[in-house]
Amino acid sequence: MSSPSADNAIFDRDLLLQFRKRAFRRAVDGADFLLRRIADDLAFRLDTVERRFPLAVDLGGHTGLAAEAMLRSGKAGQILRLEQDAEFLRGPFASIVADDEFLPLKPGSVDLIVSLMALHATNDTPGAMVQIARALKPDGLFLAALAGSGTLGELRESLLQAEIELTGGASPRIFPFADVRDIGGLLQRAGFALPVTDVENMTVRYDSLFDLMADLRAMGMQNALRARSRRPVAKRLFMRAAEIYAERFSDPDGRIRATFSIIWLSGWAPHESQQKPLKPGSAKASLAEALRNVDKL
Secondary structure (H helix, E strand, O other): OOOOOOOOOOEOHHHHHHHHHHHHHHOOOOOOHHHHHHHHHHHHHHHOOOOOEEEEEEEOOOOOHHHHHHHHHOOEEEEEEEEOOHHHOOOOOEEEEOOOOOOOOOOOOEEEEEEEOOHHHOOOHHHHHHHHHHHEEEEEEEEEEEEEOOOOHHHHHHHHHHHHHHHOOOOOOOOOOEOHHHHHHHHHHOOOEEEEEEEEEEEEEEOOHHHHHHHHHHOOOOOOEOOOOOOOOOHHHHHHHHHHHHHHOEOOOOOEEEEEEEEEEEEEOOOOOOOOOOOOOOOOOOHHHHHHHHHOO
């Protein structure tokens, strides 16, 4: 499967890897709060699945938190971590170094694939999902979380307005996050059965825009867009953005709000045992008849 050309690619994946490795090395205490919350949600969601998965893959999680959550759930047998760089692969789990956009997994070889906060930074998300679907055994499960539209919307608006005021133009600084309906469509296009998506919005409060940006750096979430401006950023841009942020998105106590919109998605590799949708016209009672009965009440 070919990768998008440099002209079409959204993300500078090499730069993004540098950011993530720097964040991993520095490991600022508490900066992984978002991923820990999502990993806890993963363990809860796996608890609701009435089966066990002999071979599970933590795909591009960077911290091992997803693998640990799978282990805690008791629903996974052998757990394999797949990461872009060996530096992320500390810990007791079996591992492979590979690009999560080019999976080295054999078709029909894995029972469960989990991806936490990685798919939104792939240049070919549809292609990645197709590869994931292909790697699953029949009735295997794909479970993922990614940042969706609305994430960091306050920061996006503040930076955009500040740059327009100061320069008369603007360059992209925040990732273009997907809408939940688009993600649901991608699941279906990739061939998953029983696709499900839902959204959890989390609001985190900070003293200022600069504290939020410090957390984003500690998460490895800086601007890795290929279309980003290469010009040095003037300090006054961030100062003005901080003012706009405080004016528009602060609470009565003066602290600002930052939104993280997390899209959860799940899909199963098709299997004959799965519930099938009814064929058109196979219903035993018609809607028209039901409405006529309602009118008689």
